[in-house]
Amino acid sequence: MFWQGSPASRRRAPHFSPGAGERTAHVADDRRPAPADAVAMTNSPLMIETRGLTKLFGQHTAVTDLNLQVPRGCAFGFLGHNGAGKTTVIRLLLGLIRPDQGTILIAGRRVADDRERVLARVGAIIEEPHFHAHLTGRENLHVIAAVKGGEAETRIESAVARVDLNARADDRVGTYSQGMRQRLGIARCLLADPELLILDEPLNGLDPGGILEMRMLIRDLVAEGRTVFLSSHLLDEIEKTCHEAAVIDRGRLIAQGPIAELVGDRGSLEERFLQITSRMGGPS
Ligand SMILES: Nc1ncnc2c1ncn2[C@@H]1O[C@H](COP(=O)(O)OP(=O)(O)OP(=O)(O)O)[C@@H](O)[C@H]1O
Numbered sequence: 001m002f003w004q005g006s007p008a009s010r011r012r013a014p015h016f017s018p019g020a021g022e023r024t025a026h027v028a029d030d031r032r033p034a035p036a037d038a039v040a041m042t043n044s045p046l047m048i049e050t051r052g053l054t055k056l057f058g059q060h061t062a063v064t065d066l067n068l069q070v071p072r073g074c075a076f077g078f079l080g081h082n083g084a085g086k087t088t089v090i091r092l093l094l095g096l097i098r099p100d101q102g103t104i105l106i107a108g109r110r111v112a113d114d115r116e117r118v119l120a121r122v123g124a125i126i127e128e129p130h131f132h133a134h135l136t137g138r139e140n141l142h143v144i145a146a147v148k149g150g151e152a153e154t155r156i157e158s159a160v161a162r163v164d165l166n167a168r169a170d171d172r173v174g175t176y177s178q179g180m181r182q183r184l185g186i187a188r189c190l191l192a193d194p195e196l197l198i199l200d201e202p203l204n205g206l207d208p209g210g211i212l213e214m215r216m217l218i219r220d221l222v223a224e225g226r227t228v229f230l231s232s233h234l235l236d237e238i239e240k241t242c243h244e245a246a247v248i249d250r251g252r253l254i255a256q257g258p259i260a261e262l263v264g265d266r267g268s269l270e271e272r273f274l275q276i277t278s279r280m281g282g283p284s
């Protein structure tokens with residue numbers, strides 16, 4: 001059984017799982033008809049929860065029986081080697097691909113029931129944020145806000161300020177550094193006033209200054225009460241930035257919990273990561 005206890009009990013100790021099969025009960029199918037009250041369930045202490053999540057690409061099982069629990073209001077690191085399944089899980093969370101088995105809940109609501117409403121206050125960047133290079137940062141945000149509608153337009157200036165892009169917002173995005181594009185990506189997320197930000201490798205390619213800026217920005221977003229879920233290979237940075245983390249190895253969740261408890265008696269998160277992933281070693 002994988003994290004069957006309450007979030008409070010789960011905080012007491014991280015869970016390490018050597019392999020498959022711990023949780024086979026309660027695997028639901030996202031394609032079932034939605035219960036009538038599903039969209040009204042918003043008081044879950046978990047911002048993200050997956051139950052028995054499984055995804056196959058042809059014969060290859062990319063994600064296996066994944067039971068992820070991300071509390072509200074924290075920075076949560078999602079760790080794994082190349083090909084472990086991080087981006088696949090993120091695409092599943094965002095309803096961009098359909099699970100073969102399992103359930104995904106965001107803020108207590110099933111994504112499969114009403115993707116648009118459930119994800120209305122979720123902002124995401126998958127791998128690299130893409131923009132119109134010939135338009136300025138501000139113009140790009142106006143284009144996106146026009147598509148989003150609602151209050152997005154009114155949030156542009158505060159989003160630009162929030163990510164500290166004021167000085168360059170009227171320059172063409174083609175002239176931006178990678179760090180500036182990442183920050184513009186976060187500004188784009190903020191147009192939805194997200195309660196959850198899902199960032200796939202937001203630190204990739206950033207120099208030490210850019211990484212530090214991103215760390216401060218993530219901390220500020222959490223201080224505002226948002227939840228930030230980020231994948232990364234930079235274990236040291238996850239240790240500095242995040243409250244909790246999960247480790248995925250060959251599509252299976254092998255550990256999750258508070259950072260300090262994941263590190264345990266090892267010197268660092270990196271040491272723990274290498275210890276718990278090495279026994280799964282070899283090509284998948
Ligand atoms: N569209 C697809 N079709 C077939 N296989 C896929 C597809 N997307 C991902 N995979 C496979 O699923 C596995 C997980 O890939 P995924 O991109 O989720 O890994 P990742 O943890 O994000 O890796 P990285 O750190 O390199 O970004 C890999 O074996 C990959 O080849």
Ligand SMILES: [Mg+2]
Pocket residue numbers: 086087088200
């Ligand atoms: Mg990836």
